[in-house]
Amino acid sequence: MAPPNEQIVLLTDGAASLLAAKTATSILRYRGENVVGVLDRSRAGQTTNQAFGVGGDTPIIASLSDAPDATTLTIGIAPPGGRVPDEWRPILIEAAQRGMKLVSGLHDFLCDDEEIAAAAKASGAVIHDVRRNRERDLAKAVGVRDDCLRILTVGQDCSIGKMLTALELTKGLKDRGVDAKFIATGQTGIMIEGDGCPVDCVVSDFVNGAVEKQILANQHHEVLVVEGQATISHPAYSCVSAGLLHGSTPHGMVMVYEVGRENVHGVDHVPLQPLPKLIAAYETLAALRMPSKVIAIAMNSRNVSEEEAAVERERVRAELGLPVADPLRHGVGELVDAIEALRAEVIAPAEAAQ
Template sequence: MEEDVDQLNHAELVDKNFVLFAEGCFGLFTSKIAASLIRYRGDRCVAVIDSRKAGHTVQDVLGYGGAIPIVGRVEHALPLRPEVMVIGKGLHSAELPSGWKPHLLAAVRNGLHLINSIHYRLTDDPDIARAVRAQGVTVWETKDSPTVPLNRARVLDLDTWVIHTCGSDSNIGKKTAALQIWHEANRTGTPTGFAATGQTGMLISGHGIAVDGVPGDFMAGAVEHVVMEAAAGNEWVVVEGQGSLNHIGFSGVALAILHGALPHALVFCHRLGAERTKVWETPIIPIPELIRMNEELTVFERPAEVAAVSVNSVGFSEEDYRREAEKLEADTGLPVVDPVREGGAARLVDILRAHRQRTADRQLVRQR
């Protein structure tokens, strides 16, 4: 048996080869954790489990990811030597879907460690808990609430420049925009930390906190803690957004991140063409109004402005994308960028650097 994984930190655990569990739901928007891990940690993924799409490749379904196979059962992935099974879908529920349990038990009984991305604690199930003890494997419950203090606004004392990706809905590209900025800023010489606030960001970066698993009074403090950690040794920190201020289910998390991160700048994220929020189907109010809402709810100690709009334009032709992006630019007065379509966040990072200089110049004028 391999070394005791209890002695490994999360960064070491996520560096192991894994199989993604996305039974009945593998897709770009239907299993966003799986889709993100394929994009950013695809070198460690040996297979995806989804019996409905077995026989296809990840490339067939997502349009990226290459020849990673999709299989129907855990046992079919074992010849590829995974060490961990990652649940690749979050749920708007605290229940364990009944059809998942046989797959989870099969993984544990074959010696795979589990990374759990849902609110239900897997070891609360007696059968899974028994199997975990018998096999000596580790279960990382990413939604377990850590012990964190109340927000004390310590971020205001940092020299690090803080960027926060907010947006119009959940599952629209806030994490992707943050990760693209993180990669590009580091690539071009600006040491930048990534502050993960959700389970997918944690699995990609190896650190962070799932803020939606933290009691309400402590959410902003949890974000402050993550930002402080990500700031060490860095000039910038990019804070992953969650939910949205206009979301009837996740507005509290969005506001806690905004106030815990105390950003200098915002990047507003939107899925191009979306008119209603996912799942709840509430109308998305005009983007200029949402941008103003986010800016107005930053705290007076550090008012922040939106520097750019980052869009997810999946499904749009290049011509349609350009037309819609130009319209959104006219409506908001801000540059519009799709950091995936454009092959990276180079333009977005250039915009942020100019925004930082411009706001710093304004601050000097005020001080004089």
């Protein structure tokens, strides 16, 4: 886990949208007590709540000098391709010269940048490239404990709320006294949880095995909630989604979708697959390893009104016959009910057979 006294500055300088700054907004939401500021010269003087709708009165600052006690600089964006913006290099070098820990979830590793690495070496600063890994484990299908329920969040698209849903489900289960563990599979989730595996930066042959290793290491918990990535229908990222599905062998899945989104994020000419078709595909693909069903729907209704969200919720409930809720707008009670019902169905017979 991350140090409880860590003082973080999040770097989002020039990020044009909430989606681009999703790493920052997620850390503000789930580790806000550690964030002392967000460095974004275009919004300096605002609060993060004004700019991003989360984080309360956390200030947006114009330079590292505005947060002299900060210990860590964390890159707060997740851009396509994962490259470090050229205009950020002076800020990163300055942070390294100050001896601050540098945390990056980008595909461009800071430790491979000669100038940044030299500044860090001179000051003794630590560079943590979250996506850097040497996973080389093949999935062995070794079998997992029958008394550990596994839930995977899956999605209609990428950047749609699978991590947030998994975190909220984990919290909802814990609030009911269940020993639940969030399994992070992306850079932001790892920054929040303090452990996990960045599956989109694992060599493709080893994705299943890397995920399986996370399951085996954490199956002493009662429920594992695994963070999903992308979707099996995405034209670019489907391989990661399939590997995650087969590596985690979930007992059940929670499908996440966004109200009003019609086309694939980043591939605007490709329409999204309808939820019934995609659910059937997920269940068929999962069954090649282990039978699994979608047990609930998490809807992202951020772009519609309260009234529109209520109408959409009832429409999808009627169409799919499943519990439906927006984790932020409605809470996750209905979704956690579905997990607990599945747990009673799956775990009780297994325990009785022992």
